[in-house]
Amino acid sequence: RTAVSELATALGMLVHGTVGWAVLQRPAEVLVGPDAWDQLEHGLHDPDLHALAEAAFANGTAFAEHAEGLGGRRPRRIEWTGGHRPPGDQVIPADLRVDRVYLVSCKYLSKVLHNAAPARVFDHLLKSTDSHDRADWYGQVAPRAHRRLASVAAEAVGCPFPADPCDADVTERRRLRDALREHGRAWPEAAAEPYRDMCAEVSRASAERWRRSASTPGAREQLLWRLLRLASAPYFVLGASRADVIRLRIDTPWDWRQRHELRAFDIEPDDAGQPQVRWAATVLDRESGADVVVHGHVEVRWSHGRFGGPPEAKVYLDTPPAEVPGYVPLT
Numbered sequence: 001r002t003a004v005s006e007l008a009t010a011l012g013m014l015v016h017g018t019v020g021w022a023v024l025q026r027p028a029e030v031l032v033g034p035d036a037w038d039q040l041e042h043g044l045h046d047p048d049l050h051a052l053a054e055a056a057f058a059n060g061t062a063f064a065e066h067a068e069g070l071g072g073r074r075p076r077r078i079e080w081t082g083g084h085r086p087p088g089d090q091v092i093p094a095d096l097r098v099d100r101v102y103l104v105s106c107k108y109l110s111k112v113l114h115n116a117a118p119a120r121v122f123d124h125l126l127k128s129t130d131s132h133d134r135a136d137w138y139g140q141v142a143p144r145a146h147r148r149l150a151s152v153a154a155e156a157v158g159c160p161f162p163a164d165p166c167d168a169d170v171t172e173r174r175r176l177r178d179a180l181r182e183h184g185r186a187w188p189e190a191a192a193e194p195y196r197d198m199c200a201e202v203s204r205a206s207a208e209r210w211r212r213s214a215s216t217p218g219a220r221e222q223l224l225w226r227l228l229r230l231a232s233a234p235y236f237v238l239g240a241s242r243a244d245v246i247r248l249r250i251d252t253p254w255d256w257r258q259r260h261e262l263r264a265f266d267i268e269p270d271d272a273g274q275p276q277v278r279w280a281a282t283v284l285d286r287e288s289g290a291d292v293v294v295h296g297h298v299e300v301r302w303s304h305g306r307f308g309g310p311p312e313a314k315v316y317l318d319t320p321p322a323e324v325p326g327y328v329p330l331t
Helices: 002-012 019-025 034-043 047-065 118-122 137-141 143-156 170-183 189-213 217-227 253-259
Strands: 078-080 096-098 102-108 112-116 235-240 245-250 260-271 275-285 290-302 311-317 327-329
Touching (some): 002 034, 002 047, 002 102, 034 047, 047 102, 112 118, 137 311, 143 189, 217 260
Parallel strands (some): 102 235
Antiparallel strands (some): 235 245, 245 327, 275 290
């Protein structure tokens, strides 16, 4: 899906006609190898992927024609990251780089803004550094509830496991994960209440730590910018939600401050069947004089299944992108 959407977007900037015709051209301006073209051509045989490619192709065409995009000029060079993380401290989530100037992120049917270690989100406010604590978040913020759940779950499925889950090695984690999978998607009956208790404790403690880290107006403003992925240079997001196409220019923090002011940033734990924290930013739009509220949430869940790996934090945007301050629709 990723390769199809991103390469079809690139083709839409270059080739007129249909996406099928464009794939056959394999324009030299798109700097990819034959394997990537073969992957895209193969994907078009899947009806769902073909529909995705058509939407992405249309987005690429719209960007090429828009005055804030290429303005009708044919690009000379389109580079594709191909899912690889560029070296260095990369902030802009660019999938395509056009003529070494235009940075484009392709986002289809995804509301995820970040996927990071919980400590990076709640303690370090999404700062770009590799020094974040990557220890087991559940064990850090809810150690008793975490140990109780592990003990009850392991006993219920007859799987030996350390008394402290933080002491478990990879093999022990995978063994318990697989035993729970064999039991079914639901928790064993004896573990249902301990899991609810751990979720409530993790949600509460995570929200408290996040509030403490973002205790000043400046910290809250910086956090909002990082959550929304505002960067030092403007870039574009081309994609689709379930309701509409997404064609946006993402402003810089400097641009954002010219028009907007952060009034409040609220953080609350949420009872959602898993550890979760909700966030809401109230922003003044100086042009209209109205307040705009941007909503999102953070899910904290095990990577690789229950007990399979340390928890990760997924940050979601719940407000439609076109309504977010700093996300400017290409109309």
